[in-house]
């Protein structure tokens with residue numbers, strides 16, 4: 001399984017993610033505007049690497065790549081009503097994504113933490129406490145803002 005490898009190169013990583021059936025499933029769900037959850041996660045991967053490089057943060061590359069790619073790995077469309085199941089999406093999806101990442105890819109605690117804390121400060125008690133978690137948390141806010149405002 002691709003997720004078992006240790007990655008240092010973003011293009012190799014993204015190429016392998018294309019072949020992961022469950023990761024590709026995120027293409028079916030809308031994140032913001034016309035952007036799928038998959039495209040959103042790829043944008044967060046790329047911006048996270050950009051932030052790491054620009055500020056010389058020396059993040060652990062494998063954790064950063066996987067945490068960024070799986071941060072919204074909750075596997076549903078939050079715009080669907082499903083009898084109110086996703087009403088509290090903003091508050092609960094990070095935990096759901098982390099559970100999925102652990103269940104399907106056995107990701108370690110460091111990666112689970114990146115996923116679980118990406119919605120801080122909305123999830124006020126889930127404060128990022130690693131540099132990788134801070135990077136993904138910031139990259140997600142930036143990418144989400146532009147997707148929401150410009151629809152891409």
Ligand SMILES: [Fe+2]
Pocket residue numbers: 071072093094118119
């Ligand atoms: Fe999210």
Ligand SMILES: [Fe+2]
Pocket residue numbers: 040044071072140144
């Ligand atoms: Fe996100």
